[in-house]
Amino acid sequence: MNIKCRYSGLTPQCAIVVATVRALKMHGGGPDVVAGRPLDRAYVSENVSLVEAGCVNLAKHISNTKAYGVNVVVAVNMFSTDTEAELNAVRKFSMDAGAFDAVICSHHAHGGKGAVDLGIAVEKACQNITHPLRFLYPLDISIKDKIEAIAKSYGASGVEYSDQAEKQIEMYTQQGFSNLPICMSKTQYSFSHDASKKGAPTGFVLPIRDVRGSIGAGFIYPLVGTMSTMPGLPTRPCFYEIDIDTATGKVRGLS
Template sequence: MKSDVEISQAVELSPINEVAEKIGIDDANLEQYGHYKAKVSLSDVDKNQGKLVLVTSINPTAAGEGKTTLTVGLGDALNELGKNAVLALREPSLGPVMGMKGGATGGGYSQVVPMEDINLHFTGDFHALTEAHNTLAALIDNHIHHGNELNIDPRQIEWKRVLDVNDRELRQTVIGLGGRTSGVPRQDGFDITVASELMAILCLSTDLTDLKDRISNILIGYTYDRKPVYVKDLKVQGALALLLKDAIKPNLVQTIEHTPAFIHGGPFANIAHGCNSILATKAAMHYGDIALTEAGFGSDLGAEKFMDIVTPKLGKNPDCVVVVATIRALKLNGGQNKKELATEDLHALETGAVNLFRHVKSMRNFQVPVLVTINKFGTDTENEVTLLTKLIKDNLNLPTYVSENFEKGGKGAIDLAKGVIDAVEQPNNFTPVYDSDDDIETKMQKIVTKVYGGANVELSSKAKTQLKKIKKLGYDKLPVCMAKTQYSFTDNPKELGAPVDFTIHVSELEIRSGAGFIVALTGKILTMPGLPSHPAALNMDIDDQGKITGLF
């Protein structure tokens, strides 16, 4: 089988204006970036809402889950069945693209295209976010250098700098060296761009005015007498918003089978809320009969945050949830060696299936229809598929849909598409995990017990002090964004399967007053990842004709 980039390069793309016209977007609202991608100016997208399908998965493993691949294939399959399906997906970050994870455009014959553009610079949204974020950082330091009218304490500045690249060397830095003309020396550091609060704000904003209001409420630090300082105190929210005036518009592309896809925003799901923009999801619901969106990593992270942070602002709850699993990943959860996953191992599969059961049960807590699909690999045996199907039936009382869209495109997900068509018409009684009036500790406890399957939450002394500050500033009713490893229900990435009676340890609580949530940092979560020993970048090249190889 050809590589992903080879498959993508062989596709004959439709001009983007034709893709837009097919779902009712006229040229007046289309800003083309070349022939095959465009930004869309939106109006009245709250009207004529279609059904909404949320795709999530088990905990990610080195064996792969294919959540984006499945989402793309499902959209193509729905269109094969005569439905008007539109996708809303996240933009890839250059950090994972050049690092270990790779791109985020699907795979095989279920991809969004042009994949090279989308996985690289695309329409420049991440660059705009990086510039806006660092402009604010420069304005803060400039204010201090020129007299510090706001009395900002350089030791209590909360706003770091960012880059859209994995660079461990920049996690902790010292700036302002070089004498009086080079600023005020202080400790600083860099996060990756997708961890920026501006990324979360972009993805949660409903329009340009909302974007500017949220930016104005960003907490940037404290004064010497410990009073909070916000962007609005610097009076630069307008300047930062204008740097994002184009980035706030969703991007329109297509799948290999020409299904329209809005790709916009991409906050990390383990350190932010992990979902594409509200505007992109609203656009998909407005222009499609069925909108499909995905949430980052497993259901314990991205899906929970979609339900509890995004849904209230979106004004629409999912009509059904699809949980994706692979036999390979479940065998890895069951103890099979990574190098032997192509070998049949029914014992490991049965042992590891508890991870899937936990995810499905967690999603059922939200009182919406839940479907399970096996993203089938060529190495999966008939015995393994039969066993997993039986296990799902016996433990969850659900049918199992086997999807082969990686190799077959939309035709490989027809059965799942039929199940989705039925599921979105079923009544549901959507119920969030916690009440909006719950305090921070109660919200965390409910997430841990209802979603993770754990028992307790334990706050460090630093987190307890920060909680007092949160209450004093009046932010103790905000939603909670748990920053946790994606590999486990616990805060230990090595605890696979479905552990019970564990404690989640919260090391820090961070205020994201512009985005409108509190980040609870657990375990060893890094906001600036590092590159692996063999980065994906080492396999990439471009020839003198401009043909790209090694991108995935």
């Protein structure tokens, strides 16, 4: 699930939550998706009940985003295997969860014209602001209080800190950086630290392994669980396709 914002100056007016039927089926308890292996039939055939079960994840995203006082538009990216019943289920669930609108988008297949309705919905959402922008926490509270406010918004019951994290928090506090906002470094696959916990888990304890600072950029980022800060690579990095043609001496796979 992805969240994007449209800005007017520095004040967001609308957030777009991007959802797909397949992702919601996974959050509803669908089979594991393994790179290089064909998708399970559950993801390419109609299963409305699986979609509806996964919509708890979407509802949590909508609720969390609305807490900032912005309108939420859900962009449902449509693919060829999605059925009308599945797409309608996502749209209905989105509206019931408080979205300003939920739009079926086909730009994957049709380019810009497949997202025209989304653009119109975002424009309307930006013209119908009913609450001022508000933040999850005030900047003048402690680093730990900020981390814990974020953790609770995920559904955590508490936070545990490693000795290293405690040491770093103390250092940044003494250096006068405790007023910086927090940017959590956490798996994108779950509200928790555990990528296997789908849907909208609750009652978990969020482990903070380390706390680091991007002081020049103006934020502090805790590392949640086993999250790595190594650059992300695709499942099969492109360097696997690069080789030398021994007959011609030319390099293949660079284009």
